[in-house]
Amino acid sequence: MMENRILGAFYGQALGDAMGMPSELWPRSRVKAHFGWIDRFLPGPAENNAACYFNRAEFTDDTSMALALADAIIEHQGAVNPDTIGRNILRWAEGFDAFNKNVLGPTSKIALNAIKQGTPVSELENNGVTNGAAMRASPLGCLLPTHNLDAFIDEVALASSPTHKSDLAISGAVVIAWAISKAIEGRNWETICDELPSVARHAQEKRVTTFNASLGARIELALNVARTARGTESGMEQVYHLVGTGTSTIESVAAAIAMVELAQTNPNRCAILCANLGGDTDTIGAMATAICGALHGVESIDSKLKRELDDVNQLDFTRYSRLFMGYRQQREPQNERQ
Template sequence: MRAKDKILGALYGQAIGDAMGMPTELWPLQRIRRKFGRHITKFLDGTEDNDIAVNFKAGEYTDDTNQAFAILDALIETNWKPDSKVLVKHIMKWADEVGAWTNNILGPSSKAALRAIRNGEDPTDITREALTNGCGMRISPIGTLYEPEQLDQLVQMVYDVTKITHSSDVAISGAAMIAGAVTAAMADYDWYDIVDFAIKSNDKGFTLGAPTWAAHNKERLEIGIDLAHRYAGDDDSFSRAIYNTVGTGTSISESIPAAVAIAYYAKGVEKSAIVCTNLGGDTDTIGAMATAICGAKVGAENIPDSWKKLIDEKSPQHNIHDLADKIVAFKA
């Protein structure tokens, strides 16, 4: 059963994890500690010494969620039948509006693929070698469209919306891992089964992508789950172990397994968002993915009203409740 509260939980979770992780984006752990101290527990403005976050204010989400919602807008326009040209149109429109080409907002794989498309070139050579995490940061809403028994349709939709910028095996599998985790969380699976379904989704997605030499998401996730058990109840030790072992960089096979492992460890929106922003590395992207999974599991009613209100106030370009209504109406 795809309940609206669970859909809202996933959408707000995506936005909250993104917005809270924004000020520390792509900083090493030591720099975060020097600038912000031990623990960030609230939304903060981007600071002048972070050239990616500098233009963002507390509670504003970044390219991760803007692209996620642009994809939803594109699918709604085409009655949920993915059309690459329409998907690109919506992402390009957002990129042009925010100056993403010059303001260090777009990720490297997406920027290269979209630039090729803009120049009338075939982006395939770029997309099939894309190993950065733009494929996963914007995919969580796709998981809200399906129920677990619709695995084949879920993974096909992931492929159709991801291939415009990322079509490598590790990209499709990583995006499917995140979307699958959201689908299972929406169905209120227990956390062991959420991970299992995410792995099944990953494995099916892997067969659709172009072969690469990249480390596999599945094996990295298994390490992350082991770390979650080893350091249960010790947020600092768990976070440090993920940072040092699984990795928290922009590569797919670091950030996506890290996000699922953090969701499994945190099990709630507030804890997930706080762990991710203090993590080091690609904090907003990992936060968006992990916290979307947690939001899908616990539902919007278990997210602080003040957090949801701040997201709505700071990013009025999207009406999250309206998007949720349209997702509820979707029939696979």
């Protein structure tokens, strides 16, 4: 069952990313005017300078970087090694020609250029607050049990450090990874929501590096917006205008939590709602739908959509779920393993 949830998180990440790709970084009004309503995989439109490089059902840098992180963890047999993570992300970026395309966030681009010049990850400042760490955090949720919050935050911070070291970026990555990990452990969504604001606050205050609004408070606002909305369309409007759907961690991570709630944790519905939201649709979709997939397991992913993802991307996600299940069991406290 746990391995099914891990597999659900990997597929959810790819599903939300690929569904949200065509509309990424467009205002909500333009998404509506151009697409009407997105309810299936579509190619990136030529006029979208972030999505134009991708065909139908292809995922973007969000999932590519998540898999670069996952591959680095596999290379170190379940351990987090920031220099290998940075090297893997750089290898993907160069292979995709990402430096010359509008797909890398500003924080990641600066960090990867420094890594390219041979700077060790430990020497990089990386104090940006964009969502590049949170968007790739789903494998960390699959890897790390939640019995020790401080240890969990430290591992997520280490994995985020090749591109993001700021308090806010780490807090966002912790929130997404924690929600996924709790889901994999079998907790229900309501229980997870109750914990997330305090988890976010603890992570953000552990080593303060920026002046920023509280992610914990923004998550509380986001959940309140989703729960009091008069219908889905009104809820999406409120998330867009009040919570925000931009590329900053403070907006996109809180928006992702709101979208899980609005979709009532259904991964297929979540991917579709995020694609129509406006803003950083692929990233919000990747984070939110990974949580939904972890909550309900891979069987909850629509078989037609799953088949399209498999056919187009030619990836064996079951290899990841099997290996990560083993690494996770090694990290469980002794008494929980028996």
